[in-house]
Amino acid sequence: MxxxxxxxxxxxxxxxxxxxxxxxxxxxxxxxxxxxxxxxxxxxxxxxxxxxxxxxxxxxxxxxxxxxxxxxxxxxxxxxxxxxxxxxxxxxxxxxxxxxxxxxxxxxxxxxxxxxxxxKETEKEIPEAPRLNDNKIKLKAKKSNVDDKAQKRKAKEKIEERIEIVEKADEITKIRISPRILSDMICALSDAQQQWIEDAGFKNLLKFELVELPQRLSYKVLQSFDEKNCMLVLKNGVIEITGKVVHAILGLPYQGAEIEFVQDNAVQERLKKWRSQFGISNGQSLVKASDVVDKIKQTGDVDDTFKMNFLVVMANVLIRSNTNNFVSQAVLYFNDDLDHCAKYNWANYLIKSLVITKKRWMRTSSLFFTGPMIFLLVSIFWFYSLPHS
Incomplete structure (x- = not known):
């Protein structure tokens, strides 16, 4: 070759x-x-x-x-x-x-x-790669989104389902929003605003004068609360947390329908209106409780903005707050007219929040308690002030 x-x-x-x-x-x-x-x-x-x-x-x-x-x-x-x-x-x-x-x-x-x-060899037909059905692709993408949401939900519930109790770095309990915020707001109310609060079922809150909480005593009281049986276990007795007890201590309405929160168009309009007073149009609104009180002090009118501001401050101080320094806006999702607050069981709403926040607090290392710490602490003094005590 x-x-x-x-x-x-x-x-x-x-x-x-x-x-x-x-x-x-x-x-x-x-x-x-x-x-x-x-x-x-x-x-x-x-x-x-x-x-x-x-x-x-x-x-x-x-x-x-x-x-x-x-x-x-x-x-x-x-x-x-x-x-x-x-x-x-x-x-x-x-x-x-x-x-x-x-x-x-x-x-x-x-x-x-x-x-x-x-x-150059004879060209052969290359079979076309099989195409997946578009419907299957969409179903797979939808299933992926559902799986992501499920994982996030499980991660969020993991804290509540955890068995072990996380020890705190120090035996103290803090709250995000000081009770002074609520007492300052009460002192700045006009006569018309006080009348609306009374008609809304929160008459006893007009006597609120608490300005601070002892952190070590709050820790011991919170440890004494049994979230499974919903009772406060003390050396000299047990306080069963019921709607009547909440009403006797804080004066919140304890009769009527259960409070519901929705996200319909009416509620969305309410949120936009409330946020607009702080110059917020779109996106997440980060508002401090002191800013809300300042808005109440600027006018003595009783309008929808005042009603929303009052409920936001009251709910964050007495019932449930955020884990950060900004107010929770959950109460604005209230599924009814704000003038109908007296028709609903706010005391039961406080009890549910107490149980949930206590479980989360026991399973995190944070010293901040986002639940109704003021109610637990005041309930001790209320209990020992009773004749049988």
């Missing part, structure tokens, strides 16, 4: 290359040559009659497009000389080199030509 020239060797004989290649082919053979003779640049030997081998090509080639005859074992086979610049389907590609190609119109074009000997 003749040796095929490589690298910088000059390829002058197409016949020698094709003769050296003795392997079956099923299609055209493209030979990209770097030769001095422009007519011998690329040869397309198209084999007819389903022959499997390429025979000898004549040493001397005419111009591109001429017909050539290749001698085979079965007889002569016709082929055609064509010019091709295809760079597809390389076999053993040689290094890059620069050459000039002269076309039929005698124009000269300089470009990068890859020295190569290419065997």
């Amino acid at each position: 003749a040796e095929i020239p490589r690298r910088n060797s000059v390829r002058r004989s197409t016949r020698l290359i094709l003769k050296s290649l003795k392997r079956p082919i099923t299609g055209p053979v493209y030979v990209d040559l770097e030769a001095d003779d422009a007519d011998q640049v690329i040869i397309d030997a198209t084999i007819s009659e389903n022959n499997n081998h390429v025979g000898d090509l004549p040493e001397t080639m005419n111009n591109v497009g001429d017909t050539v005859i290749v001698e085979e074992n079965k007889g002569p086979v016709r082929g055609q000389v064509t010019l091709s610049d295809s760079d597809n389907d390389f076999v053993d590609p040689a290094p890059w080199s620069k050459s000039k190609e002269k076309r039929q119109d005698n124009t000269v074009e300089t470009r990068n030509v890859k020295r190569k000997l290419v065997l």
Whole structure:
């Protein structure tokens, strides 16, 4: 077998290359040559009659497009000389080199030509990859979103379901919003505003004067509360936490329907109106309790803004607050007219919040308690002030 020239060797004989290649082919053979003779640049030997081998090509080639005859074992086979610049389907590609190609119109074009000997097999149909059903994709994406929400919900409930109790760094209990906020607001109310508070069922709150809580005593009292049986266990007795007890201590309404919170259009409009007084239009609104009290002090009118401000301060100080220094706006989702507050059981709402926040407090390392700490502490003094005590 003749040796095929490589690298910088000059390829002058197409016949020698094709003769050296003795392997079956099923299609055209493209030979990209770097030769001095422009007519011998690329040869397309198209084999007819389903022959499997390429025979000898004549040493001397005419111009591109001429017909050539290749001698085979079965007889002569016709082929055609064509010019091709295809760079597809390389076999053993040689290094890059620069050459000039002269076309039929005698124009000269300089470009990068890859020295190569290419065997192009018969093209086969590649089966198209199966496409997934769009509905299945949507269902999978929807299932993924549901799984993410479920994981977040489980992570949130993990604290409440945890068995072990986390020890505090110090035996003290703090609250986010000081009772001084509520007492300052009560002192700044106008007569019309006090009348509305009385009609709303919060008459006893007009006597609220507490300004601070002892942190160590609050810790001991909170530890004494049994959230499973909803009772405060003391050395001299037990205080069962009921709606009547809450009403006797704080004066919150304890009869009527259960409080419901919704997120309908009416509630959304109420939220926008409340946030607009602080210059908040969209997004999360971070408002401090002191800012709400300042708004109440600016006017003595009894409008919807005042009613919402009062409920926000009252609920954050007495019932439940956020884990940060900003007020919780949950009470604004109240599913009724704000003038109908007296028709609902606010005492039971406080008890539910007490149980939930106590469970979370026992299972976190935070010293802050977001539940009704004022109620628990005042209930101790109320209990010992009773005649039987």
